[in-house]
Amino acid sequence: MSVQTAVRSVATPEQQVALGRLMAEPETSVSDAPLYSPQAAGLALLLALLLVSPSVPEEPKKK
Numbered sequence: 001m002s003v004q005t006a007v008r009s010v011a012t013p014e015q016q017v018a019l020g021r022l023m024a025e026p027e028t029s030v031s032d033a034p035l036y037s038p039q040a041a042g043l044a045l046l047l048a049l050l051l052v053s054p055s056v057p058e059e060p061k062k063k
Contacts, residue, residue: 009016 011019
């Protein structure tokens with residue numbers, strides 16, 4: 001059986017409104033965390049580097 005108790009707030013009404021606004025905003029605008037943005041130039045650079053990279057060395061043939 002759960003027991004529920006009333007909790008009295010010690011915050012002012014202005015603080016409660018400010019807290020409510022923070023809780024309603026998306027996290028990125030509050031935390032200023034970087035968002036993922038794919039870069040096509042990075043993929044093109046990677047492919048270009050793979051194309052110009054040296055080939056795998058081969059074993060010399062025994063005569």
